[in-house]
Amino acid sequence: MVIELPLIEHFKNYLPLNEEEIKLLEPRVSQRKLKRRQMILQEGLVCRYYTFVVEGCLKMYGVDNKGVEHNLQFAAENEWIADLGSFHSDKPSKLFIEAIEPSLILQIEKQDLYFLYRSIPKLDRIFKVIIENKFIELQNRVLQNISSTAQERYQSFLELYPKLALRLPNTQIASYLGITPEFLSKIRSERKTG
Amino acid sequence: MVIELPLIEHFKNYLPLNEEEIKLLEPRVSQRKLKRRQMILQEGLVCRYYTFVVEGCLKMYGVDNKGVEHNLQFAAENEWIADLGSFHSDKPSKLFIEAIEPSLILQIEKQDLYFLYRSIPKLDRIFKVIIENKFIELQNRVLQNISSTAQERYQSFLELYPKLALRLPNTQIASYLGITPEFLSKIRSERKTG
DNA sequence: ATCTACCCCTAATCTATGTTAAGCCTGTTT
DNA sequence: AAACAGGCTTAACATAGATTAGGGGTAGAT
Numbered sequence: 001m002v003i004e005l006p007l008i009e010h011f012k013n014y015l016p017l018n019e020e021e022i023k024l025l026e027p028r029v030s031q032r033k034l035k036r037r038q039m040i041l042q043e044g045l046v047c048r049y050y051t052f053v054v055e056g057c058l059k060m061y062g063v064d065n066k067g068v069e070h071n072l073q074f075a076a077e078n079e080w081i082a083d084l085g086s087f088h089s090d091k092p093s094k095l096f097i098e099a100i101e102p103s104l105i106l107q108i109e110k111q112d113l114y115f116l117y118r119s120i121p122k123l124d125r126i127f128k129v130i131i132e133n134k135f136i137e138l139q140n141r142v143l144q145n146i147s148s149t150a151q152e153r154y155q156s157f158l159e160l161y162p163k164l165a166l167r168l169p170n171t172q173i174a175s176y177l178g179i180t181p182e183f184l185s186k187i188r189s190e191r192k193t194g
Numbered sequence: 195m196v197i198e199l200p201l202i203e204h205f206k207n208y209l210p211l212n213e214e215e216i217k218l219l220e221p222r223v224s225q226r227k228l229k230r231r232q233m234i235l236q237e238g239l240v241c242r243y244y245t246f247v248v249e250g251c252l253k254m255y256g257v258d259n260k261g262v263e264h265n266l267q268f269a270a271e272n273e274w275i276a277d278l279g280s281f282h283s284d285k286p287s288k289l290f291i292e293a294i295e296p297s298l299i300l301q302i303e304k305q306d307l308y309f310l311y312r313s314i315p316k317l318d319r320i321f322k323v324i325i326e327n328k329f330i331e332l333q334n335r336v337l338q339n340i341s342s343t344a345q346e347r348y349q350s351f352l353e354l355y356p357k358l359a360l361r362l363p364n365t366q367i368a369s370y371l372g373i374t375p376e377f378l379s380k381i382r383s384e385r386k387t388g
Numbered sequence: 389a390t391c392t393a394c395c396c397c398t399a400a401t402c403t404a405t406g407t408t409a410a411g412c413c414t415g416t417t418t
Numbered sequence: 419a420a421a422c423a424g425g426c427t428t429a430a431c432a433t434a435g436a437t438t439a440g441g442g443g444t445a446g447a448t
Contacts, residue, residue: 062337070341072333085330121315128322131329136279138332139266143256145339146372147264150405169425178340183405185427344435363395377435379397 004029006054007106010078014126021120028112034058034099040107041097047086049107053079056103057167061175062095071176074100074164080130100172150179151187198223200248201300204272208320215314222306228252228293234301235291241280243301247273250297251361255369256289265370268294268358274324294366344373345381 004026011017017025034040034056041047043063051058057076060083061069072095075081086093087110108116117123144153154177158165165173174184198220205211211219228234228250235241237257245252251270254277255263266289269275280287281304302310311317338347348371352359359367368378 062341064341068341070337072337072340084326085333088326117319121318124315124318124322125311128318128325131322131325132278132282135325135329135332138329138336139279142332142335142339143264143266145336146266146370147256147258147262171425176340180406181426182407182428186405189427365395374436375396376398376437380435383397 002026003031004106006078007052010052011126014129015122017120017122021122024119025116028116029106029108032105032107034103034105036099036102039096039098040105041083041086041093041095043094043096044092046090047083047093047095047097048109050080050082050087050110050113051075051097052106052108053077053081054104054106056099056101056105057164058097058099058103058105059172060095060097069096069175070178071172074161074168074172074176076164076167080134100168145178150177150183151190153177154184154187196220197225198300200272201246204246205320208323209316211314211316215316218310218313222310223300223302226299226301228297228299230293230296233290233292234299235277235287235289237288237290238286240284241277241287241289241291242303244274244276244281244304244307245269245291246300246302247271247275248298248300250293250295250299251358252291252293252297252299253366254289254291263290263369264372265366268355268362268366268370270358270361274328294362339372344371344377345384347371348378348381 004022007029008017008022008025031054032040040049040051040058041060053075055077057074058081059071060073060075060081061071063069073081081097083093083095083097085091086095117127144156148156154173157173157177170184170188171181174181177184179187198216201223202211202216202219225248226234234243234245234252235254247269249271251268252275253265254267254269254275255265257263267275275291277287277289277291279285280289311321338350342350348367351367351371364378364382365375368375371378373381
């Protein structure tokens with residue numbers, strides 16, 4: 001049972017790793033099962049892991065001073081999730097990461113990842129491309145946020161993440177879009193009528 | 195007159211380049227002077243350059259169907275700007291990049307950048323770190339956008355970019371925050387009174 | 389010196405979105 | 419079966435932010 005197989009497959013989409021490289025990777029990847037609602041990062045703690053989702057779905061969110069959650073990111077199969085700011089700076093995070101569904105994840109600790117960057121140069125390339133793609137996605141989201149109505153943002157969400165939209169409760173989607181569940185409900189009913 | 199000196203200094207903040215590497219870089223960097231309002235990218239065209247600002251300030255923005263501009267990013271001294279989505283995919287951009295002040299920039303074309311990535315592996319590392327930092331910034335901005343009031347977003351902008359806030363007209367800041375200039379004006383007057 | 393373009397501000401009115409409160413389902417616990 | 423919690427909806431009312439219109443200031447262009 002090679003636990004990191006899905007990860008190796010994932011890297012293959014960018015650049016394939018050879019046998020030696022895989023041997024370096026193996027002992028530095030650990031596997032975890034998460035129950036629904038289980039957290040792997042809480043506000044005030046340092047984000048110690050770069051997390052890869054094999055199965056299930058996680059969310060990262062912040063909580064405002066009124067106690068309301070705001071979803072920054074979802075991560076389903078074959079996606080990465082981490083509070084990069086906290087991870088690299090070792091400063092306490094202001095975010096939470098939590099399983100929305102029972103999930104299977106792979107994690108790499110910071111020192112291990114840094115070691116891997118040094119010993120497998122192509123990982124710099126791979127993660128550069130991964131993060132560039134996430135950057136582009138995020139930039140589109142910012143543009144939407146500053147230029148579009150909630151209605152339009154919801155529409156785009158459905159088009160961009162059709163599978164996720166079916167898996168997630170609407171409360172989670174509303175939190176991601178930056179609106180209340182009540183208002184999302186109104187939007188949805190207007191869409192059917194109009 | 196070594197035009198790419200500011201760029202070499204910039205890279206030094208991450209990893210210093212040696213003589214050989216600098217010689218590879220030199221012939222692939224071109225310099226341009228821009229007048230106020232001059233554009234280096236327009237909607238419908240492919241983004242061909244990764245642009246580094248030596249002096250001055252540029253903005254990247256989208257235009258909605260009512261003709262209103264929405265500022266996605268500013269780039270002042272020692273910052274990079276490009277529509278990465280268009281740059282890597284060769285698809286037409288939906289964005290504009292324009293000089294807000296008379297500016298001096300350095301540009302690298304896609305094929306040259308790819309060549310440099312291949313011949314100077316540490317550039318993968320350098321740009322990975324650069325983009326990671328921009329990703330973290332952008333993620334904070336998204337969290338603000340979905341969780342904070344315009345008042346709070348303006349306050350954060352002033353704290354995060356104090357120098358930029360002095361250089362930019364308020365219309366540009368409003369466009370970045372996702373509000374109208376009129377509403378920014380109201381916010382500003384309330385701040386003094388309150 | 390005088391235009392012109394741009395920028396900033398104010399105020400009245402309008403609209404998108406939030407708040408509060410209530411009711412209905414469905415699935416789960418007791 | 420009853421009780422309960424979570425998620426979805428609706429509706430009345432409240433507020434953040436947009437729109438429209440107008441006036442004044444300043445710098446660059448002529």
